[in-house]
Amino acid sequence: MGSPNHKPMTGEIRVLPLAVSGEIRAGDSLCARLLTAARKLRMRFQRGDILVVKHKIVSKAEGAIVALSDVEPSTASKKWARRYGLDARVSELALRESRRIVRQKNGVLITETRHGFVCANSGVDVSNVDGGHHAVLLPENPDRSAAKLRRELKKRLKIDVAVIVSDSFGRPWREGLTEVAIGVAGIEPLVDYRGRRDAHGYSLHATVDAIADELACAAGLVCGKLANTPACIVRGYSYRRSSGGAQKLIRPAKNDLFR
Amino acid sequence: MGSPNHKPMTGEIRVLPLAVSGEIRAGDSLCARLLTAARKLRMRFQRGDILVVKHKIVSKAEGAIVALSDVEPSTASKKWARRYGLDARVSELALRESRRIVRQKNGVLITETRHGFVCANSGVDVSNVDGGHHAVLLPENPDRSAAKLRRELKKRLKIDVAVIVSDSFGRPWREGLTEVAIGVAGIEPLVDYRGRRDAHGYSLHATVDAIADELACAAGLVCGKLANTPACIVRGYSYRRSSGGAQKLIRPAKNDLFR
Numbered sequence: 001m002g003s004p005n006h007k008p009m010t011g012e013i014r015v016l017p018l019a020v021s022g023e024i025r026a027g028d029s030l031c032a033r034l035l036t037a038a039r040k041l042r043m044r045f046q047r048g049d050i051l052v053v054k055h056k057i058v059s060k061a062e063g064a065i066v067a068l069s070d071v072e073p074s075t076a077s078k079k080w081a082r083r084y085g086l087d088a089r090v091s092e093l094a095l096r097e098s099r100r101i102v103r104q105k106n107g108v109l110i111t112e113t114r115h116g117f118v119c120a121n122s123g124v125d126v127s128n129v130d131g132g133h134h135a136v137l138l139p140e141n142p143d144r145s146a147a148k149l150r151r152e153l154k155k156r157l158k159i160d161v162a163v164i165v166s167d168s169f170g171r172p173w174r175e176g177l178t179e180v181a182i183g184v185a186g187i188e189p190l191v192d193y194r195g196r197r198d199a200h201g202y203s204l205h206a207t208v209d210a211i212a213d214e215l216a217c218a219a220g221l222v223c224g225k226l227a228n229t230p231a232c233i234v235r236g237y238s239y240r241r242s243s244g245g246a247q248k249l250i251r252p253a254k255n256d257l258f259r
Numbered sequence: 260m261g262s263p264n265h266k267p268m269t270g271e272i273r274v275l276p277l278a279v280s281g282e283i284r285a286g287d288s289l290c291a292r293l294l295t296a297a298r299k300l301r302m303r304f305q306r307g308d309i310l311v312v313k314h315k316i317v318s319k320a321e322g323a324i325v326a327l328s329d330v331e332p333s334t335a336s337k338k339w340a341r342r343y344g345l346d347a348r349v350s351e352l353a354l355r356e357s358r359r360i361v362r363q364k365n366g367v368l369i370t371e372t373r374h375g376f377v378c379a380n381s382g383v384d385v386s387n388v389d390g391g392h393h394a395v396l397l398p399e400n401p402d403r404s405a406a407k408l409r410r411e412l413k414k415r416l417k418i419d420v421a422v423i424v425s426d427s428f429g430r431p432w433r434e435g436l437t438e439v440a441i442g443v444a445g446i447e448p449l450v451d452y453r454g455r456r457d458a459h460g461y462s463l464h465a466t467v468d469a470i471a472d473e474l475a476c477a478a479g480l481v482c483g484k485l486a487n488t489p490a491c492i493v494r495g496y497s498y499r500r501s502s503g504g505a506q507k508l509i510r511p512a513k514n515d516l517f518r
Contacts, residue, residue, distance in 0.1 A: 118433075220468070
């Protein structure tokens with residue numbers, strides 16, 4: 001991660017919801033839709049803003065949606081789904097989107113997705129789509145999606161805006177979902193304090209903060225599941241610019257004690 | 260969790276840093292120190308504010324600090340520490356503060372703390388203390404600490420302020436630390452969307468959000484490790500009042516696939 005030039009925060013941070021009216025459909029320009037939404041709300045993007053978007057609108061715009069009626073579940077998916085009262089077609093998609101099963105027990109399927117994220121059902125989701133007839137997959141390459149959105153915003157606005165694509169993941173040991181960054185552009189997702197000294201001159205050992213995930217969580221507070229607010233702007237957070245990359249947030253399997 | 264009356268967010272959220280000057284010492288009134296800090300910054304607490312404090316100042320005020328020179332490590336701690344270049348006294352404290360070892364491998368010690376939290380080294384920490392001579396433990400009962408602070412604020416200010424005590428935890432599969440709530444008072448830490456319907460009438464299945472952790476993360480963006488800002492106010496987040504309890508955030512071992 002190199003030597004960070006991230007400055008300690010002194011000012012306040014604002015999280016500004018960006019409500020988007022109407023459904024996002026395959027082929028829609030997400031950039032255009034978000035700029036229209038901002039205009040309606042009389043919001044103006046500023047240099048250093050961080051735009052956080054729920055992955056679902058990215059997937060929808062990119063057409064990463066599957067009609068469940070087109071999915072033919074395998075015998076294994078059928079058996080698993082029947083046993084736990086699940087939709088076998090969704091289980092089938094989850095397995096197809098995975099490159100490895102991490103746990104499959106008690107009706108819970110934790111996989112490593114094609115991208116390397118470890119989450120339930122490979123991130124396949126049927127809520128907030130169209131009444132349960134379609135499933136939304138994770139974007140094919142969320143870092144690329146974030147970078148594209150950032151590039152388009154820069155072209156239209158002539159200013160630098162960082163972009164985070166987020167999803168809600170569960171986690172071991174703790175109840176409830178929290179947002180995580182699955183795509184990152186224009187901001188360094190980790191802030192490395194190692195080797196720096198605290199106020200007492202004590203070297204900070206193991207302090208690397210996953211600020212992209214913390215930003216996704218802050219955004220999650222306004223991007224309510226039921227509120228038609230699939231995006232928000234985080235303003236006032238001083239960050240280190242970089243190409244980004246949510247891949248940096250994935251712990252290599254060899255360093256992971258829980259796979 | 261019962262039926263929530265949490266309303267979808269429409270407004271913005273603000274995260275207001277609360278810098279505290281001078282060291283917090285055992286016996287200090289955290290409430291008085293925070294109110295002094297707020298006064299200096301001309302900040303006024305408002306009804307519905309959420310105060311987030313890093314656990315370290317809570318532990319310090321409560322005297323949950325140990326002089327490392329007083330710690331006699333066991334043979335096992337010495338062996339483990341020598342093997343990985345660690346401080347055996349810190350390893351010893353981590354083991355003493357634990358009720359179960361979850362993983363101990365490659366120099367990483369993941370325990371279940373006396374409270375039930377699963378984290379590295381039982382949350383024992385030597386950074387930001389006094390140059391490495393003392394270790395800070397987690398508060399004895401962080402929910403009680405949060406409730407006490409909330410009660411004192413209410414007494415002084417005559418308004419309801421929710422309180423979250425936070426710490427930085429690592430997690431499996433992902434790099435970097437994020438803040439989590441280890442003590443919660445006055446706010447329901449989980450928002451349960453199960454049984455509600457999304458904008459398409461589709462019932463939301465597994466959607467319980469750990470909003471106390473998301474609030475802790477939002478706070479973590481301003482409570483910088485090096486910035487002398489051990490607390491902040493989150494304003495504008497509409498939440499359901501309850502007695503709280505970070506214990507609700509702990510997944511019971513029997514439902515957990517990763518212990």
